[in-house]
Amino acid sequence: MLARIKEFLGMEAKPKEEASQQEVEKVAEEEKAKPRIGYIHLSGCTGDAMSLTENYDILAPLLTEMVDIVYGQTLADVWWDDENPMPEMDLALVEGSVCLQDEHSMKELLEVREKAGLVVAFGSCAATGCFTRYSRGGQQANPRHESFVPVADVVKVDLAMPGCPPSPEIIAKTVVAVINGDMDYLQPMMDLVGYTEACGCDLQLKVVNQALCIGCGTCAMSCPTRAVGMTDGRPELNEDRCVKCGICYTQCPRSWWPAERINMDLGL
């Protein structure tokens, strides 16, 4: 399975015989300890879950053979209420920001923190608040709901995976890293936990203003809403289009620089 995921990701394929041998050992190992995963859906649009399921090639074996989905409304039909306590989880993916006025969401999030070994802010709504930052209440179904914040504002988060939505590829790469215990790959996601106040204007404040911009255009390439253009070699933000997902700054080569990983991925 692992070989299949790696192949899917274009990682180096192992010699065939060795691969199958290792695969067997790996699966045997996994039988003992399949990670227990939960999916918690707060104020998000289900885009993150959709993106996860877009890993068609690996999804079925991933969900059935490699991990146990023990909690979640979309991926496993398990709800938490007074009669059914929330199960223990090794890892909980939290999609969506949390609404401070929504008692149920708050209660679920706090419980998840209790029950899960690792809490992942999965997608930009959970990580940075993303477009829910614009909420001002006064809408149906509950006009009182107006304060949506990144989950790290309320509980301790271990990993953040911004993206509106996160790409299917980063999800698959992260799954592989978690299964392999590849902490180096996960390090940037630990660092991104602190990046909760994101905005397209970060390009100006944290890159251009800091004499670091080199006009490469990676920010404009990455923005999912095309809020960033390039004018005279510098990013120009159309604020009306910005959903505050933080992806432009996250992808900028001048925000953080994973040199070792890149060399490894390129075989250099």
Place this chain on the structure above:
Amino acid sequence: MVLGTYKQITLGRSTDKQIQKISQDGGIATGLLCFALDEKIIDGAVVAGPSDEMWKPKATVALTSDEILAAAGTKYTLSPNNWALKEAVRQYGLEKAGIVTIPCQTMGLRKMQSYPFGVRFMADKIALDVGIFCTENFSFESLRTFITAKAGVDFDLVEKMDIGNGKFWVHTQDDVINFPIKETHGYEQSGCKVCLDLVSELSDISTGSIGAPDDWSAVMTRTETGDTIFKQAVDAGAIELKPMDEGKFGLEMLTKLAKSKKEKAMKEIDRRKELGLPVPYKASSEKEDPLANV
């Protein structure tokens, strides 16, 4: 290793007479992309093409050899090629995109491929990245200012610009003017001051003029992909080779300049760290090889 990891280092040039005529150096960038397009290794390429304004490049998706040729020649100002990759993949539907990038653009691409947080189905669409050498880059207004003020040449009359032998060269139809490269200092964009990469260490194939005689290019193949495509192009006769001089005007010079760029950048990185200013790279004291691009 101040030149990054490479498989082969050589001099090379395109064998195509037309490319030789219009290209900046040996026409490796244009020649390789055209070859890759003909061989269907790529189905289009992102290049710094012409815009409405002389010498102001526009990051462009080229679908034909003619469009690749139209982008030949170095424009010493910003062309956000990574931005146009989105157009190439989303609008033009390229499955195997070629792209020309200066080192810092290569870095943005490679980071996206290793950590494609918010970028869907783009990482696997880059079939060939030709990296070109770069010492520094200039905003369009900076370029215009020193061409018109220092060289005293009307921008519209300039046919070619080049950096070499410590000088900035401006070619017009009937004149070649030069001034010491030192005089451009103060005009370069400040982001370049912390740049540790002269030779596009992370590209598939990198090429530039340093270490090569006129009309030839220095070439380094780096990744498997790059090495394979380059060999194919040579075997097919699209590119001819000659060995690189090991000495003062060849490898030695390239190594020296790559090293001095890194040393200068490290000074600035360390200075910024001391001041508490952000910078994505490690301080000299934090890394094993103080000149590595980390």
